[in-house]
Amino acid sequence: xxxSVVRFGGSNCDRDAERALEHLEIDAExxxxxxxxxxxxxxxxxxxxxxxxxxxxxxxxxxxxxILEDVRAAAADGVPVLGVxxxxxxxxxxxxxxxxxxxxxxARFQCEHVYLRVERDDTPWTAAYDEGDVxxxxxxxxxxxxxxxxxxxxxxxxxxRVLFRYCDADGAVTDxxxxxxxxxxxxxxxxxxxxxxxxxxxxxRATLPDVGPTxxxxxxxxFDEVTL
Amino acid sequence: xxxxTATVTVRLKHxxxxxxxxxxxxxxxxxxxxxxxxxxxxxxxxxxxAESAESARERASEMAERLLANPTIHDFDVExxxx
Numbered sequence: 001x002x003x004s005v006v007r008f009g010g011s012n013c014d015r016d017a018e019r020a021l022e023h024l025e026i027d028a029e030x031x032x033x034x035x036x037x038x039x040x041x042x043x044x045x046x047x048x049x050x051x052x053x054x055x056x057x058x059x060x061x062x063x064x065x066x067i068l069e070d071v072r073a074a075a076a077d078g079v080p081v082l083g084v085x086x087x088x089x090x091x092x093x094x095x096x097x098x099x100x101x102x103x104x105x106x107a108r109f110q111c112e113h114v115y116l117r118v119e120r121d122d123t124p125w126t127a128a129y130d131e132g133d134v135x136x137x138x139x140x141x142x143x144x145x146x147x148x149x150x151x152x153x154x155x156x157x158x159x160x161r162v163l164f165r166y167c168d169a170d171g172a173v174t175d176x177x178x179x180x181x182x183x184x185x186x187x188x189x190x191x192x193x194x195x196x197x198x199x200x201x202x203x204x205r206a207t208l209p210d211v212g213p214t215x216x217x218x219x220x221x222x223f224d225e226v227t228l
Numbered sequence: 229x230x231x232x233t234a235t236v237t238v239r240l241k242h243x244x245x246x247x248x249x250x251x252x253x254x255x256x257x258x259x260x261x262x263x264x265x266x267x268x269x270x271x272x273x274x275x276x277x278a279e280s281a282e283s284a285r286e287r288a289s290e291m292a293e294r295l296l297a298n299p300t301i302h303d304f305d306v307e308x309x310x311x
Contacts, residue, residue: 057298064295093298100300107247147244147301181245 003043003223004031006071008062013048013084013204020207020216021045026223033062037070043080043223044071046087048140048202058101058143059089068094080124080195080226082219085141088188088198097191097198098156099148101141105181109142113213114179114201116187117167120160123194124225128218134171135215137201139179144200146182146189153183163197164188195226229277231311234288238297238304239269272296281308 003021007014007030014030021028028045031038052061062068068090075081075096083091091097104110118126118133129135148156156162165185168177173185180200188199203216240246246268253266274291278284288306297304 056295060295060298092300098300100298102244102301103247105245105247107251145245149300181247 001027001042002038002040003028003045004037004041005029005045005047006031006033006037006067007047008033008049008051008065010051010053011047011049011086013086013202016202017045017047017084017204020204021220021223023208024217024220024224026220033065033067036067037074041074041079042228043226044074044082046071046081046083046090047204048085048087051086051090054143057089057093059086059091059093062086062090063093072096075191075193075196078193078195078226078228080223081191081197082125082222083198084202084204085144085200088200089143091191091196091198096196097189098152098161099146099186099189101144101200102147103143104141104145104179109140110144110179111138111140112179113138114187115167115169115171115177116164116201117171117173119162119165120190123163123190123197124222125163125197125219126222127225128221132171134167134169135218136213137203137206137216139201141180141200144180144182146186148183156189157184161190162186162188163190164199164201197222229279230281231275231277232281232284232308233311234274234276234284235307235309236272236274236288236292236296236304237269237307238272238292238302239267240301241303244301270296275311284308
């Protein structure tokens, strides 16, 4: 099995994702977007970065590139797809997931560690955790504020599609623990299938023991949880 | 075929937070200007040829729906003039 890490012009977390996956003994390869998604891809990472220089809106251009048609088709077949940071913006812009990630409430780029509360433990991405667990993972974004219509957010919440929320160290979901003004502190959300997820925090930056906390490993292990 | 310019204006939906506009407003106030509110918008001027102004408008609207605007957070309007 090989997970495809899709590289666009301006991706900059592609190698981090590949290295983090290989640290977990999950085969991964970087795929240039113009080459299309390999037929035998057993998973897809849409990595972080600044694809197409964030022109128009973060993720807008990459979301409309031909490889995303492959990714959407793979996602519909049950292939696990994980969008991280710019990959999360691409996921929302492409319709893989609902809502939009837009300008932080602070109007600043924010690079810091945050706490996340695990809202579901019955998805591939969170099977390593228990519901209510608090994990510590870095964010690095200027457009990470989750925005969606109130009615749609209520539908997503009642369908249990919120995967992670920003919280404090004790797991309390508060305004003070919300780094970017995301609605209802949403940090990560599931697509129509639980095998599709996007999140703004970077699990691949919290995987290698040499660089700090390793709380992100469980998210990446999601690729091992799905049998195609 | 007639030459038109379609102007697509993309705005945040009412009620969607606009931190850049708020920052800009604060900067204007710091410069001593008095203002009540400020909203920002993106404007795209598209030169195109079409059978009619209506057909130019439809094409520009589709461009907005499919790329220029994000329906989750944006509204847009289109104005068409002869070029």
